[in-house]
Amino acid sequence: MMPKKSTKSVSKTALKVLPKASFSLRTARLEDFEEIYDIFRHVLTEGKTYSYTLAEMTPDRSLAYWISAPGTHCIVADVNGKVAGVAAIRPNRTGRAGHVANASYMVHPDYRKQGIARALGEQALKIAKKQGYKAMQYNFVVSINSVAVKLWKSLGFTIVGTLPKGFQHATQGLVDVYIMHKFL
């Protein structure tokens, strides 16, 4: 899959030209894990999106989280063999709530603003639907992560819940968290 064309005009985007990398989406391989874990450590250290601590997210737990836990389907955005982004699709809960999927995403800091998260999100929805899920639910979208909130809304998600002061943001203190949902 090729990156989506930006809807911004050339004159606007010309101000900050990024080296656009052509990426393809593919199922993750075990060999990708080291790069995925590097991104995860970076993201957790940033402390702006995920609640997990670096200490608890050992390599073993991280491997389960992104790739190997039961029912998990992991895809990566591949740029010349390098992991530029990752998405894990999994059941949000089991049993009587097992018809709802959940997904997690990360984009490597060097490859942001290139449409990779959008492409991963679109693909995750396709995969979840193909696997028979009836909905996709994000449990923890930090409310001030406006890029993410805007992206998911543009893909048809709605905010179905707001957890007041649910996240201790690294630089902004306690901020709200959104639960976002989309029927498939």
Place this chain on the structure above:
Amino acid sequence: MMPKKSTKSVSKTALKVLPKASFSLRTARLEDFEEIYDIFRHVLTEGKTYSYTLAEMTPDRSLAYWISAPGTHCIVADVNGKVAGVAAIRPNRTGRAGHVANASYMVHPDYRKQGIARALGEQALKIAKKQGYKAMQYNFVVSINSVAVKLWKSLGFTIVGTLPKGFQHATQGLVDVYIMHKFL
């Protein structure tokens, strides 16, 4: 702690008199687990409140869930040495969301409508506050479980989210699920 007096008039309650049992709340002991697990199996088989399947909730996993997982504090309502109800207080998430508590509850079918859930809920809030949590959050309150929704509202919880068709109810099909929240 004694059960709360009902606010219903005598004439109304007289129609269905239950054998009222005096109960006390105490920290759970490992020896309580067998009785807790019996209640859990009954509740999961009912399929009206929890999403977990009986198959996945093995004794080992159930023991962790109710008593032994890190950060879990389990209390029981004790009626003459028998477990009439149980509550587990735990962190809802870790790290940057670790300031929010979560709790799960069950009341033995023979001891319902006696104020046990309310007493457990009140005690859970006290314990969570004492442990330093800033809020209590319930992630999965089945919307048509009106007894629970009414009880938690009466204890100061508000509905902060609605997961549409999030639960496959044993007899009512797909129903909404509430996320309920209370600052401590």
